[in-house]
Amino acid sequence: MDGAQLADPVVIAVDELGTLIGTLRGDGYRVIGPTVRDGSILHGELHELSDLPRGWTDEQAPGTYRLQRRDDEALFGYAVGPSSPKRELFPPRQRLWTATSDGDASFHVTQERHESARIAFLGVRGCELAAIAVQDRVFLQGAYQDEVYVAHRSDVLLIAVECGSPAGTCFCASMGTGPGVTEGADLVLTELLDGEHRFLARAVTEAGAELLAALERGEPTHHDITAREQVIATATAGMGRELDTDGLHDLLLGNLEHPRWDDIADRCLACTNCTLVCPTCFCTTVEDTTDLTGANAFRDRRWDSCFGLEFSHAGPASVRSSTKARYRQWMTHKLATWIDQFGTSGCVGCGRCITWCPVGIDITVEADAIRRASDPGAT
Amino acid sequence: MSLADAPPRGPLTGRPYQVSTVRHQTHDIVTIDVRPEQEPIAFQPGQFDMVYVYGVGEAAISISSDPATPGLLSHTIRAVGWVTKALNDLQPGATIGIRGPYGRPWPLDEAAGRDLVIVAGGIGMAPVRPAIAYALRERERFGRVVLLVGARSPRDLVFRDDLERWDADRSIDVHTTVDSAVRGWSGRVGVVTKLIPRVPFDPENAVVLVCGPEVMMRFSAQSLLARGVPAERIFVTLERNMKCGVGTCGHCQLGPLFLCRDGPVFAWPEVADLMEIREL
Numbered sequence: 277m278d279g280a281q282l283a284d285p286v287v288i289a290v291d292e293l294g295t296l297i298g299t300l301r302g303d304g305y306r307v308i309g310p311t312v313r314d315g316s317i318l319h320g321e322l323h324e325l326s327d328l329p330r331g332w333t334d335e336q337a338p339g340t341y342r343l344q345r346r347d348d349e350a351l352f353g354y355a356v357g358p359s360s361p362k363r364e365l366f367p368p369r370q371r372l373w374t375a376t377s378d379g380d381a382s383f384h385v386t387q388e389r390h391e392s393a394r395i396a397f398l399g400v401r402g403c404e405l406a407a408i409a410v411q412d413r414v415f416l417q418g419a420y421q422d423e424v425y426v427a428h429r430s431d432v433l434l435i436a437v438e439c440g441s442p443a444g445t446c447f448c449a450s451m452g453t454g455p456g457v458t459e460g461a462d463l464v465l466t467e468l469l470d471g472e473h474r475f476l477a478r479a480v481t482e483a484g485a486e487l488l489a490a491l492e493r494g495e496p497t498h499h500d501i502t503a504r505e506q507v508i509a510t511a512t513a514g515m516g517r518e519l520d521t522d523g524l525h526d527l528l529l530g531n532l533e534h535p536r537w538d539d540i541a542d543r544c545l546a547c548t549n550c551t552l553v554c555p556t557c558f559c560t561t562v563e564d565t566t567d568l569t570g571a572n573a574f575r576d577r578r579w580d581s582c583f584g585l586e587f588s589h590a591g592p593a594s595v596r597s598s599t600k601a602r603y604r605q606w607m608t609h610k611l612a613t614w615i616d617q618f619g620t621s622g623c624v625g626c627g628r629c630i631t632w633c634p635v636g637i638d639i640t641v642e643a644d645a646i647r648r649a650s651d652p653g654a655t
Numbered sequence: 656m657s658l659a660d661a662p663p664r665g666p667l668t669g670r671p672y673q674v675s676t677v678r679h680q681t682h683d684i685v686t687i688d689v690r691p692e693q694e695p696i697a698f699q700p701g702q703f704d705m706v707y708v709y710g711v712g713e714a715a716i717s718i719s720s721d722p723a724t725p726g727l728l729s730h731t732i733r734a735v736g737w738v739t740k741a742l743n744d745l746q747p748g749a750t751i752g753i754r755g756p757y758g759r760p761w762p763l764d765e766a767a768g769r770d771l772v773i774v775a776g777g778i779g780m781a782p783v784r785p786a787i788a789y790a791l792r793e794r795e796r797f798g799r800v801v802l803l804v805g806a807r808s809p810r811d812l813v814f815r816d817d818l819e820r821w822d823a824d825r826s827i828d829v830h831t832t833v834d835s836a837v838r839g840w841s842g843r844v845g846v847v848t849k850l851i852p853r854v855p856f857d858p859e860n861a862v863v864l865v866c867g868p869e870v871m872m873r874f875s876a877q878s879l880l881a882r883g884v885p886a887e888r889i890f891v892t893l894e895r896n897m898k899c900g901v902g903t904c905g906h907c908q909l910g911p912l913f914l915c916r917d918g919p920v921f922a923w924p925e926v927a928d929l930m931e932i933r934e935l
């Protein structure tokens with residue numbers, strides 16, 4: 277998938293997206309993409325073109341999210357909402373196995389079978405593709421492959437849409453994951469709003485080329501090509517946030533006792549929101565239960581958060597009993613130790629943790645504060 | 656137990672084993688034996704298993720038996736949480752789930768041709784016991800074999816029968832001490848780290864395995880370094896909350912390390928700085 281060459285771009289009309297959704301559904305895919313629900317853009321099942329959030333945009337700031345009307349008909353004129361493909365690829369709750377009592381103090385174990393589902397994601401952003409690639413490393417490229425993730429990940433099509441309207445909390449440009457898309461997807465679309473509303477489309481994989489082949493395509497003009505470049509340039513310039521990643525790994529790990537951690541701890545509620553919205557966070561815990569008679573015992577796995585007190589419970593107490601230690605664990609994991617563990621940053625710059633933090637704690641501001649306080653020469 | 660028709664099992668699914676013996680070693684430490692004739696679990700000293708109690712849950716437990724007899728598998732457990740308390744209450748004949756073994760073992764090959772020094776505190780005897788069993792069987796591979804054992808009080812000593820047997824055997828040099836004595840205790844009194852400067856071994860040519868509470872391991876490492884043992888030949892085994900054992904649940908992290916996957920055994924330089932930071 278990665279490293280494939282982008283085929284020559286073609287132009288498709290807006291209605292062709294409806295055809296694309298229909299084709300995918302006809303091929304047995306659940307098509308998952310952005311929809312307007314509960315006052316935000318959430319992933320949902322797409323049945324037709326009109327399910328997409330036409331004419332909407334989002335206003336995002338630390339601790340703030342608001343949908344607003346655009347003055348055009350853009351279908352993808354917003355950034356990422358609180359949900360991410362993680363919810364489909366690594367569901368919040370999964371049954372692992374069932375143990376059945378044999379009545380004589382013994383039991384046998386039946387492992388849950390995870391059917392692989394055909395999912396086509398439409399409207400995936402650069403940061404989300406990067407987040408999927410990060411989770412691929414965690415769940416597929418270690419000594420063991422995670423069965424649940426394998427089942428959900430193995431029959432997936434990724435149709436990306438490059439970002440034209442980044443939010444106030446976005447910093448993918450700093451993390452090198454967006455707003456343009458060059459890899460990780462099957463098909464890449466760019467929404468062009470100047471003049472006639474249309475999409476520039478480039479197939480990355482054979483599957484993507486096949487999808488395109490079923491649509492009515494036009495030859496792009498020179499203007500279409502520069503219009504796309506303009507979209508990316510404008511989006512890059514419009515990033516609401518910035519993170520200086522230069523030397524960040526050593527900077528954070530060299531400042532584990534920095535007073536800034538206490539300062540953050542005074543504000544952080546340890547509510548776990550940031551970890552739940554983060555598209556790369558992978559931590560889980562397990563829950564063991566029995567049915568009423570005790571004849572069956574179940575083991576479920578669910579998303580967990582390093583902000584919980586129970587998370588580091590070992591022996592009689594928690595290792596990280598203070599909020600300071602828990603925030604430090606989260607942020608140093610995202611931006612530093614993740615690199616040691618998986619060869620990539622755990623942060624893709626999507627900004628979700630900033631937007632959905634009830635008190636507006638901003639990972640870019642906190643990293644910057646530590647940088648400034650450790651290097652008085654910094655500006 | 657219907658094992659024959661069991662579907663394929665992934666790394667997160669254990670296998671049922673019937674408990675053959677339950678040995679209560681102290682008021683809160685128990686050793687549970689299973690005899691996995693059909694499905695012996697081959698392991699190396701220092702590795703651990705995830706042990707499951709029906710309907711209650713699972714805990715990471717060190718394997719404490721001799722790796723040369725995979726048909727007898729022992730786990731030594733201190734009752735501290737729900738699962739470990741339930742394990743302490745088990746009766747022979749009960750069934751537990753086991754998956755493993757996991758983790759990086761003690762580097763016993765590195766100790767070949769050198770003195771092997773083992774420092775164990777309290778239940779820290781459990782993960783070193785397989786290493787001792789191995790060293791006794793392969794006695795000629797090592798120089799001196801020295802075991803320093805500490806416990807809070809005589810009643811907190813585990814594997815006392817082993818200690819007596821090994822002491823009588825004389826092929827291994829056993830030193831036992833308790834933090835506070837009670838009437839009837841004629842042995843040494845004092846913390847185990849105090850023995851390090853005094854017992855005979857060649858510091859420059861020794862490999863040391865340390866297992867016990869974190870403070871005890873830190874003090875042990877300091878004494879060993881002071882005596883001239885090279886840092887990279889001091890090994891400790893660390894403990895954290897573990898939910899998966901295979902590096903994906905995130906619970907066991909210590910800085911960049913996943914204790915389940917990268918440990919639980921570490922050379923001192925790998926963890927010394929990390930262990931200095933409170934609540935890391």
Ligand code: SF4
Pocket residue numbers: 550553554555556557610622623624625626627628629630639
């Ligand atoms: S840490 Fe925050 S900005 Fe980075 S990927 Fe996670 S949610 Fe997005």
Ligand code: SF4
Pocket residue numbers: 543544545546547548549550551583629632633634635636637
């Ligand atoms: S940083 Fe914000 S979102 Fe994360 S746990 Fe603290 S209060 Fe909650």
Ligand code: FES
Pocket residue numbers: 896897898899900901902903904905906907908913914915916
């Ligand atoms: S126990 Fe799950 S990552 Fe180590």
